[in-house]
Amino acid sequence: MTIQLIATDLDGTFLTDDxxxxxxLFRNVLRELNKKQIQFTIATGVHQERINILFKDFLNEPLNFVTNNGARVVKSDGTVLFSKVLPPVTLRKIQQFLNNYSMRPDRGLVFSTDETAYLPLDFDMASNKRYFKYFKYVKSFDDVREINEPIYKVTMSWTNFDEKRFYDDALAFFGDDVHITETGTGAIDIVPAYVNKAEGLKMLAESYALDLSHAVAFGDGGNDLEMLNAVGLPYKMPDADIIGQFNVALSDNNHSGVLKTIQQLITTK
Incomplete structure (x- = not known):
């Protein structure tokens, strides 16, 4: 197989636990990928500002981005190939559902743009504190109709609650109005309907006239499954609790498993 594109999830996959x-090592790998004209893509549930902070020393490199679980796709030259937000009527429906749900997300509830975290006024600010460093701005709101920016996703998490129960309940309530997925970090994302990492990666590959059968992808969570099933060479992390016929990365996220596996692939393929 001739590798044309490589995509990786971030949390629990490319990034260490901290x-x-x-x-x-990443710079060395990028140098080799550039020589071989292999596109490198960050495919993640997080927003662009967080990526900009984490990869601040690499923003001049030819990196492609599939962010917000596929709701936004950006080529390495800055071209925005795709951008889909949650429509106002859906945001009102999400707020209504969460306000009436039996178990409030006590570990955090964020309505996200690419730069701003919008937090409900009646929510404990301290529970969202860990998110603040990854956004340029943090704003509070009482009603979603006060938000005048595009919202790509709504993220929520709990301390002691079965997220699968919420997933089932939300799916029954929303149907096809949204796409509900777990983040790989113990949270749930609600994103626009029919949005996922695989669809974003397909758009990116098509823009380069590449075929996903010649793509490699790395992931560890439920929001990576569509992507892993769409590529020719899928890898899960050694400790990933996901079901599928996937290869296993050479090491875990705390020991540069993604980069070490890429090194092996590009020196043998």
Whole structure:
């Protein structure tokens, strides 16, 4: 197989548990990928501002982005190929559902743009504190109709609650109005309907006239499944609890498993 494109999830996959990565190794890998004209893509549930912070020393590199679980796709030259937000009527429906749901997300509830975290006024600000460093702005709101910016996703999490129960309940309530997925970090994302990482990656590949049968992808969570099933060479992390016929990365996220596996692939393929 001739590798044309490589995509990786971030949390639990590319990043260590303390949200770092081996920068020297990454730079070496990027150098080899560029020589071989292999496109490198960050395919993640997080927003662009968080990526800009994590990869601040690599923003001049030819990186492609599939962010917000596929709701936004950006080529390495800055071209925005796709951008889909939650419509106002859907946001009102989400707020209504969460306000009446039996178990409030006590570990966080964020309505996200690419730069701003919108937090409900009646929600405990401290529970969302861990999100603040990844957004340029943090704003509060009482009613979603006060938000005049595009919302790509709504993220929520609980301390002691079965997210699968919420997933089932939300799916029954929303139907096809939205796409509901887990984040790989113990949270749930609600994103626009029919949006996922695989669809974003397909658009990106088509823009380069590439075929996903010649793509490699790395992931560890439920929001990576569509992407892993769409590529020719899918890898899950060694400790990933996901079901599928996937290869296993050479090491876990705390030991540069993605980068080490890429190194092996590009020196043998």
């Amino acid at each position: 949200k770092k990565f081996d920068q020297a």
